[in-house]
Amino acid sequence: MKKNSGSKKNNRESKARQPEKNKQMAEKKPLLTIAKENPYITGFFVILGVLLILDFMIHKHETISIGNVPEFYAVYGFVSAAALVFGAKALRALFGQIERR
Amino acid sequence: MIPNIIHNSFPPALIFILGALLVPFLKGRAKFAYLLLIPIAALAAMSGVDINGGSRWVLPLLNFGPGYDMILGRIDNLSRIFGIIFILISFVALIYALNIADDLQFVAGLCYVGGALGVTFAGDLFTLYIFWEVMAIASTFLVLARRTREAQAAAFRYVMVHIVGGLSLLAGIVLYVKAFNTTEFSAIGLHSTASWFILIGVAVNAAAFPLHGWLKDAYPEATIAGAVFLSAFTTKSAVYVMARMFTGTELLIWVGAATAVIPVLYAIIENDIRRIMAYSLISQVGFMLCAVGIGTQLAINGAAAHAFCHILYKALFFMVAGAVIQATGKTRLSDLGGLYKTMPLTCLFCLVASASISAFPLFNGFVSKSMIISAASHEHLTAVWLILEFASAGTLVYAGLRIPYFIFFGEDKGIKAEEAPANMLIAMGVAAFLCVYLAVDFKSLYRLLPFVAGYVPYTFAHVIAQLQLLLFGALAFFLLVRYDVFPSPSKSDLPDTDLIYRKASVLFYRAADVGMNTLNAFSAELFIGRITSAVNDFARNAPAHIAYLCLSPFKSVLEADDGGAKNLKSSIYKAFASGSVPVGITAALSTLFIVILFCFI
Numbered sequence: 203m204k205k206n207s208g209s210k211k212n213n214r215e216s217k218a219r220q221p222e223k224n225k226q227m228a229e230k231k232p233l234l235t236i237a238k239e240n241p242y243i244t245g246f247f248v249i250l251g252v253l254l255i256l257d258f259m260i261h262k263h264e265t266i267s268i269g270n271v272p273e274f275y276a277v278y279g280f281v282s283a284a285a286l287v288f289g290a291k292a293l294r295a296l297f298g299q300i301e302r303r
Numbered sequence: 304m305i306p307n308i309i310h311n312s313f314p315p316a317l318i319f320i321l322g323a324l325l326v327p328f329l330k331g332r333a334k335f336a337y338l339l340l341i342p343i344a345a346l347a348a349m350s351g352v353d354i355n356g357g358s359r360w361v362l363p364l365l366n367f368g369p370g371y372d373m374i375l376g377r378i379d380n381l382s383r384i385f386g387i388i389f390i391l392i393s394f395v396a397l398i399y400a401l402n403i404a405d406d407l408q409f410v411a412g413l414c415y416v417g418g419a420l421g422v423t424f425a426g427d428l429f430t431l432y433i434f435w436e437v438m439a440i441a442s443t444f445l446v447l448a449r450r451t452r453e454a455q456a457a458a459f460r461y462v463m464v465h466i467v468g469g470l471s472l473l474a475g476i477v478l479y480v481k482a483f484n485t486t487e488f489s490a491i492g493l494h495s496t497a498s499w500f501i502l503i504g505v506a507v508n509a510a511a512f513p514l515h516g517w518l519k520d521a522y523p524e525a526t527i528a529g530a531v532f533l534s535a536f537t538t539k540s541a542v543y544v545m546a547r548m549f550t551g552t553e554l555l556i557w558v559g560a561a562t563a564v565i566p567v568l569y570a571i572i573e574n575d576i577r578r579i580m581a582y583s584l585i586s587q588v589g590f591m592l593c594a595v596g597i598g599t600q601l602a603i604n605g606a607a608a609h610a611f612c613h614i615l616y617k618a619l620f621f622m623v624a625g626a627v628i629q630a631t632g633k634t635r636l637s638d639l640g641g642l643y644k645t646m647p648l649t650c651l652f653c654l655v656a657s658a659s660i661s662a663f664p665l666f667n668g669f670v671s672k673s674m675i676i677s678a679a680s681h682e683h684l685t686a687v688w689l690i691l692e693f694a695s696a697g698t699l700v701y702a703g704l705r706i707p708y709f710i711f712f713g714e715d716k717g718i719k720a721e722e723a724p725a726n727m728l729i730a731m732g733v734a735a736f737l738c739v740y741l742a743v744d745f746k747s748l749y750r751l752l753p754f755v756a757g758y759v760p761y762t763f764a765h766v767i768a769q770l771q772l773l774l775f776g777a778l779a780f781f782l783l784v785r786y787d788v789f790p791s792p793s794k795s796d797l798p799d800t801d802l803i804y805r806k807a808s809v810l811f812y813r814a815a816d817v818g819m820n821t822l823n824a825f826s827a828e829l830f831i832g833r834i835t836s837a838v839n840d841f842a843r844n845a846p847a848h849i850a851y852l853c854l855s856p857f858k859s860v861l862e863a864d865d866g867g868a869k870n871l872k873s874s875i876y877k878a879f880a881s882g883s884v885p886v887g888i889t890a891a892l893s894t895l896f897i898v899i900l901f902c903f904i
Contacts, residue, residue, distance in 0.1 A: 250778060253771050258765045265680045266688050269768070278689075281773035282696035283779035290571035291790045297798050 250276075310566055312361045314375040315345035315386065316424065316434060316599035319393070323410045335401055341413060342394040345420065349386055352378045358426045370485040374426025376486070380753040383605065385543045387419045387751065388611045389416060391737075392535045393616050399622050399730035400528035411444035412532045419536035422468030423543055428476045431544070435472060435508075439465035442537060445529030446521050454872055457524035460805065464507060464517040472504025493552050498730045502549060509541035511555075511592055512562040515585045516801025521570070522584075523634070527625035530577055532640060534584060534621045542591045542610055551598025560585065560690045567697035569799065574635045574792035576624045576710065580617070581700050583660065587613045590595025593691065594675040597682055600754040605630075605674030607752055612667035612741060615628040616659035619734040620702070623653040626723035626731070627710060633718070636706075637792040641715025646722050648731075650711040655735040659742075661703030662695060667738045669769065670760045677758065696776040703773070704864040705807045709792070847879035850888055 236243055254276060262270045269275075313321070322341040326802045329337050352359050359376030378386065392418040394789040399409065418441055421434025439462065446458035478497035480486055491498045503514075510518040522533050549555060563586050570582035586610070594606035627642065628634055643650040655666065662668035672695065679688040722728070741748045783789040841848060851872055854861065858871050878884045 233382045246774075246777075249770075250774055253767060253774060256767050260376060260767060261818050262764055265683060266685050268685070268689075269680070273771070274773040275692075275768040275771035279696045279699075279775035280691060280779045282693045282772075283349065283776035284783065286567055286693070286697040287571060287779070287783050287789060293568050294572050294790060294797065297355060 312348045312351060314421075314424065315349050315390065316375065316417045316421035318345045318348060318436070319413045319420060323413035323417070326409045326413065327406045329764055335740055338397050338401070338413075339394065342390045342397065342416075346387075346390045349378060349383075349390065349424075352376060354378050354380065354383055362499045370487065371429075372427065373430045374488075375421065375430060376424050377426030378424055381546060381603075382423050382543070384607045384611060384751045384753065385539065386420060388614050389419050389536060389539075392614050392734075393532075395618060395730050395733050396528065396531045396535070398733070399531055399625075399727050401726045402724050403526075403528055405448060405526075407444060408448045408526055411441045412529070414441035414444065415536060419540045422540045425488055428479065428488050428768065429486050431488050432469075432473055432476055435855040436469050438537060438540065439469055442533055445532055446525045448529055449524060449526045451524070454524040457521045460801070461517055461521035463808075464804070468504045468507030468514075470504075471500050471507070475502075475504060477498030486843065487659065488547065490550055491548050493549065493554065498548075502552075505541050505544045505548070506558070507541075508537050509545060509592060510538050510562070510585045510588055511558050512565055512585075512589070513800045515562065515566065516799050516804070518585055519566075519581040519799060520801045521580055522581040523575050525577075527629055530625060531618050531621045534580070538588045539591075539610045539614055540590060542595065542606060545592060545595045546603055546606055550595060550603060552596055553597030555592050556684070556687055557596070558766065559589045559591070559596055560687055560694075562589030562592055563694040564589070564690055564697070566722075567694055567701060570701035570799060571697070571705065572790050572793045572797065574637055574794065576627065576634055576636060576639075576706070579636070579701060579706060580620050580624055582903065583620070583698070584613075584617055586698065587617065587660070589694070590672060590675050593687065594678060597675075597678050597684070597687075599678055599682060601674060601681060601756075601758060602678035603796060604749075604754050604756050604758070605671065605678050605753040608671035608674055608748060608756075609668075611748060611751070612659065612671040612738070615667060615734050615737050615741070616656045619656040619731060619738065620654060620660070620706075621725065622731045622734065623649055623656060626727050627720075629727075630723060631718050631719040635792065636709040637794070639710045639716065639718065640713045641711070642720060643711040644715075645718070645720045646711070648728055649723050650707070651732040652735045653707050653711060655738050655790065657703045657707050660767065661699040663703075663773060664766045664769060665739065665742050665750075665760065667741040670742050670748065671761050673765065673769070674756075674758055691819045692772065696772055699773050700780050702775060708784075844876065844879065847876045847886075850876050850879070850884075850892060853892055854888065858890075 252301065254273060257273050257276070264270050319341060322337075322344075325337065326334065358374045359378065362375065363371075364373050364450070393412075396412065397409075399590070400412065403409075417437055417527070418434045418438030421437065422431055425431040425434060443458050443462040443465075445462055446454055448454075476486075476496045478500060479491065479495070482495065483495060491501070493499065493502060507514045507517075518538070522530055525533055545555065566582040566585040566589070570579045570586070573579045573582060587870040591606045591609050591613070594602040596602075627639065627646070630646060630649075631639065631642070633639055654860075659666040659668045662672045676691050676695070677686060679691060723731070745760060780789070854871065854875070862871050875888070878888070
């Protein structure tokens, strides 16, 4: 019984924490605002922009034709990284968690 | 024979193995100097060999003929580059390990390097097999030396897997020698049962998917220095054997591609630092296997160059992980964070390793991995090319960003830690320097490659393409972290292919337990309870039984003699029980015995 009441208490606490978390999420500044405040992030976005522009200046002669599509590598890099992360999440969901230690 | 060996100096493999025997007798600085002298002596022995001058250290031990010599020194364009990097990384690993007061690790480590060099320079299959097993046994002690319960269990599983792999290799070798009457260690392709056995045996050591489970199981349980040794030799010597025997085997392209991608998924959610690195190692070996499968000169150059570069940055990664574990006592990403303040140099070396494995321009992964991907492109293998680029972007996520971010940056956990000891920093510094140096002066690396390399990694288009792939991958990482989509490190172990034999071994144990114990109980009941008592009963009255048996054909006559009043059987048994056997029976039996002798002899 005590255990149950404890878990109810935890539930209540977690419900109380939920809005806090949402609030924190809502408080997250937009990326452009962060980019303006943080010079490193500004630099990162500038480099990305320069790379996108440079892509049009290159005379591509890839053996595999898809490599000649404009901005292919930028899109493929972004999509691959995101796909692998979601794939990893799916893998974990699929296997479930087996406590090791 | 022996003077011949001395005359030609010792083979590098034996310098390491015999050199290891003296280690326990030395102490202090003499030991340090001695340990560092061993790789230098091995390199000197190796560099004294003319690579166009045929095989050295040939021992006609088997005495079956010219095709059966044991060759300890086949140093050619392919084996040379592997030999150099093995010796080089052993030197770095020994510097890293110098402050360890555990001779077991030094002896095991040196024998392990000796085994790897023996495999690399073997010119025949028997020599290959012998050093293959030396490597398996020596490396097991690098896991055992951690002296924990988990390490002991992992070492047991590790050695069992390698025994199975070794037996497969041996079976293949025996079948091959029987079929072709030679022990020559050269290209065999995948054309016979023997070659399948050999391929499976080598694939176990190469941690090729789906035979990779042992690596992520054992390496994270090894000692801090042991993991650095382990990261370099077993898998890369297997890649060398693959390149020697199975060049252009199409199966390897797909096995390699799967090995390059699947571990990335695990590495993204794994929590144990060294397990992430183990998955990363498997993935990078996948690139090399794929290159061996493609089999063109560019691809084989790529496999050799990538093995060289990979050994450097992977050893650097394991050294960084070891330094962090030693300084903090923590092995999980979720327990770490903010260490760049207290371990700035280790952080810097980690960033170099991350940039190298991610193949950023000006880091060595770029000049080697590009060759493999270009080889796939040149052969118009579109799907393989896409898979390898996909895995490259994934490598950036888990190794290029996730590891440094969670260990050295991210949330500061306020962990008290000190910078790594000087010898560890020197070792990491040497490896980090080489990671950058080989990317800048890539021609010095390309000169060591098996084939003349006209490949140019630094073209404007290639650099921009690579930067786009990586930096937009990084953008995806940061966005996913920022919006809490990136999965937090897993708190538990994820099932992998090693689960199959781990579960299977438990099932086998239970099946053996139930099956054998049931058989045991049944045998006890049958042999001790029934047969023995039956034999005992028979033996107790054996003379009576035999007498009755012999006289039973005359039963009607003997019983009729007495007018049918007496029963022959009961009278015989009574007579034997009371010791009053009639003379007639004895005489009858003796007569019968003589008749039998007369008839049959």
